[in-house]
Amino acid sequence: MVNFLIRRLLAAIALLIIVSMVTFAIFFLVPRLTGASSADLASRYVGKTAGPQAVHEVEIRLGLNRPLVIQYWNFVKGIVVGAHYNFGPSKVYCGPPCFGYSFVNQTPVWPDLLDRMPVTLSLAGGAAVIWLVFGVTTGVISALKRGSVVDRASMGIALAGVSLPIFFTGLLSLAIFRDNLQWFPGAGTYIGLTQNPLTWASNLVLPWVTLAFLQAALYARLTRAGMLETMGEDYIRTARAKGLPERTVIVRHALRATLTPVLTIFGIDLGTLLGGAVLTEGTFSLPGLGKFAIDSINNNDLPRVLGVVMIGAFFIVLANLVVDVLYAVIDPRVRLS
Amino acid sequence: MTEQDAITVQAPRAFLEVRDLRIHFPTDDGLVKSVDGLSFSLERGRTLGIVGESGSGKSVTSLGLLGLHNRKNAKVSGEIWLDGQEIVGSSPEQVRRLRGRKMSMIFQDPLSSMHPFYTIGAQIIEAYRIHNDVSKQVARKHAIDMLDRVGIPQPDKRVDDYPHQFSGGMRQRAMIAMSLSCDPELLIADEPTTALDVTVQAQILDLIRDLQKEFNSAVIIITHDLGVVAELSDDILVMYGGRCVEYGEVEELFHAPEHPYTWGLLGSMPRLDRDRSDRLMPIKGSPPSLINVPEGCAFSPRCAFAELNEGRSETERPELREIGPGHRVACHLDRADRRRLWDEEIRPKL
Numbered sequence A: 001m002v003n004f005l006i007r008r009l010l011a012a013i014a015l016l017i018i019v020s021m022v023t024f025a026i027f028f029l030v031p032r033l034t035g036a037s038s039a040d041l042a043s044r045y046v047g048k049t050a051g052p053q054a055v056h057e058v059e060i061r062l063g064l065n066r067p068l069v070i071q072y073w074n075f076v077k078g079i080v081v082g083a084h085y086n087f088g089p090s091k092v093y094c095g096p097p098c099f100g101y102s103f104v105n106q107t108p109v110w111p112d113l114l115d116r117m118p119v120t121l122s123l124a125g126g127a128a129v130i131w132l133v134f135g136v137t138t139g140v141i142s143a144l145k146r147g148s149v150v151d152r153a154s155m156g157i158a159l160a161g162v163s164l165p166i167f168f169t170g171l172l173s174l175a176i177f178r179d180n181l182q183w184f185p186g187a188g189t190y191i192g193l194t195q196n197p198l199t200w201a202s203n204l205v206l207p208w209v210t211l212a213f214l215q216a217a218l219y220a221r222l223t224r225a226g227m228l229e230t231m232g233e234d235y236i237r238t239a240r241a242k243g244l245p246e247r248t249v250i251v252r253h254a255l256r257a258t259l260t261p262v263l264t265i266f267g268i269d270l271g272t273l274l275g276g277a278v279l280t281e282g283t284f285s286l287p288g289l290g291k292f293a294i295d296s297i298n299n300n301d302l303p304r305v306l307g308v309v310m311i312g313a314f315f316i317v318l319a320n321l322v323v324d325v326l327y328a329v330i331d332p333r334v335r336l337s
Numbered sequence B: 001m002t003e004q005d006a007i008t009v010q011a012p013r014a015f016l017e018v019r020d021l022r023i024h025f026p027t028d029d030g031l032v033k034s035v036d037g038l039s040f041s042l043e044r045g046r047t048l049g050i051v052g053e054s055g056s057g058k059s060v061t062s063l064g065l066l067g068l069h070n071r072k073n074a075k076v077s078g079e080i081w082l083d084g085q086e087i088v089g090s091s092p093e094q095v096r097r098l099r100g101r102k103m104s105m106i107f108q109d110p111l112s113s114m115h116p117f118y119t120i121g122a123q124i125i126e127a128y129r130i131h132n133d134v135s136k137q138v139a140r141k142h143a144i145d146m147l148d149r150v151g152i153p154q155p156d157k158r159v160d161d162y163p164h165q166f167s168g169g170m171r172q173r174a175m176i177a178m179s180l181s182c183d184p185e186l187l188i189a190d191e192p193t194t195a196l197d198v199t200v201q202a203q204i205l206d207l208i209r210d211l212q213k214e215f216n217s218a219v220i221i222i223t224h225d226l227g228v229v230a231e232l233s234d235d236i237l238v239m240y241g242g243r244c245v246e247y248g249e250v251e252e253l254f255h256a257p258e259h260p261y262t263w264g265l266l267g268s269m270p271r272l273d274r275d276r277s278d279r280l281m282p283i284k285g286s287p288p289s290l291i292n293v294p295e296g297c298a299f300s301p302r303c304a305f306a307e308l309n310e311g312r313s314e315t316e317r318p319e320l321r322e323i324g325p326g327h328r329v330a331c332h333l334d335r336a337d338r339r340r341l342w343d344e345e346i347r348p349k350l
């Protein structure tokens, strides 16, 4: 098991390095390949309004004209030990982990990212609990009552959930429950959990439910399909042949096997969302990482975009690692092979 | 209730008595009559071999005996008496209490039949503790004893292994240990050795025989291979298309079989003392459809002797008739013809 953990950890680190290289390449190599000069890149850094002189200075200072390997090295070095940015008259120190410096906003990227994280964490975490509980429960009941009214109704709703876009359900829920019924007057503004837990929760109810509805629909379908498959397995027949009560057969034998693949997808979904629930945050104007990414793209704020993409990749790799380890805990065939 | 019925109901019953068992599955294509009027009985300490090709309804029968068919998609009728208790008409809860304790089953593929996430020990302990109110420690000791009894070396260590860490033969032994953990009086083994290689097959069959002697249980061995049941069984039931076509003691069935399908099975049995080229006489054609079963004898499309009966084979279903003590056959052929055919045409070729 220890061996397995070490192997997985090393693999995750290697993956992170590769992901950072690829991301870096997308931002710096691809533009070059398509014919953009380093001056063009520099202009993206300082924003749309800067004059040619300023652009040139930035190009030199940031070393955008230097070989890509060196630039990548400097970027990684910044994450580990921090970096100094030289603006002629003033010098700025960007402490580790330095994920770059936003010239548009004149701030280092990392503290801003850190600011946004609780929002995304609250949104994704809360929604995840809701969708996991509802999705899996619905899926299991549907499978066990296959063909019944309950099954048909929940699968119908699930189909709607899968096909309705989040901005539609989101805006609809805002119109009804915030504006019309006034149940959640604060929906669409974020109050920190430590500031006021009650407001935090009540403001997040609509985004949670909207996001969870979509995901729960997916999970219900997934769980139902998995459960139906598992119930047809030979070992379920064996469990019944032993004389186990049906409840034990379902909970101890069927559910455990069904939930294993669901868990994998859950980990990846959660990891992806932690990197920014772009659509939900956009719809509810929540200042999370997703909104941060969209705003940065709109402002042509390359360092911020790079930073948020790296963080997103980090969460996905982390989630994969956690899932791998959990999988090994659950499934001895993985652990012992 | 007619007088006749009253007499049958009061008649002393065998330990296991199956009467006119029918298991039908309504499907979109039609009614699948997987088992269609099967009757047999079995006493404690005896072994019945059920033999038939793939699709003849052997597994459906065995699941029926354990009451494992889903009432939503299977129509089960007839009677199954196990030690005086009727199973077909009992509530699911009553049958559940019998499963594992009074009757239990060894499945064909021990790898897929054991839960991949639980240790061998945990699965045996679970089986034992449903029917016995004992602590985990006691159950664990019992599990180790059982593993020891079925010949697993170092049972106190292997008890904590997972199914995938066992070899095929060891897994089947573990499966047998699990099935026997509550001293069942009826043990059904559904093709217990098909997933195993030949040497291991023989060991497993020996094991089943030894355990039966020890536990004095009634055993049903299901297989498509007559060779497997030859040494193990007291009686043999030959199944074709969901029905019994021949039933008799093993000696009788091997030396004086009277049904053309049994002849076919004997002909397709590999024999070590013959040259490969003339030892196999596979039965031509494929097993019958169980939907829209034709009138007449289900075997008639494949039977070489169907014409000898002036068309009766195609139009009239042969009844299972007693032709000697404990020997029953369902075929329209004349007794004399059958004996002549067997002696002159079939036996010399085997």
Ligand SMILES: Nc1ncnc2c1ncn2[C@@H]1O[C@H](COP(=O)(O)OP(=O)(O)OP(=O)(O)O)[C@@H](O)[C@H]1O
Residues within 6 Å of the ligand: B025, B027, B032, B034, B052, B053, B054, B055, B056, B057, B058, B059, B060, B061, B073, B224, B290
């Ligand atoms: N749930 C079901 N619904 C419909 N048909 C079924 C069902 N279960 C079994 N059958 C049919 O019943 C027939 C008998 O199946 P069964 O599994 O008993 O055969 P078998 O004699 O055990 O064959 P094998 O040697 O391949 O194990 C098959 O044709 C099968 O398709």
Ligand code: SF4
Residues within 6 Å of the ligand: B259, B260, B261, B297, B298, B299, B300, B301, B303, B304, B305, B306, B309, B313, B318, B330, B331, B332, B333
């Ligand atoms: S009844 Fe006719 S078809 Fe059927 S086994 Fe006998 S001879 Fe063959």
Ligand SMILES: [Mg+2]
Residues within 6 Å of the ligand: B058, B059, B060, B190, B191
């Ligand atoms: Mg079978």
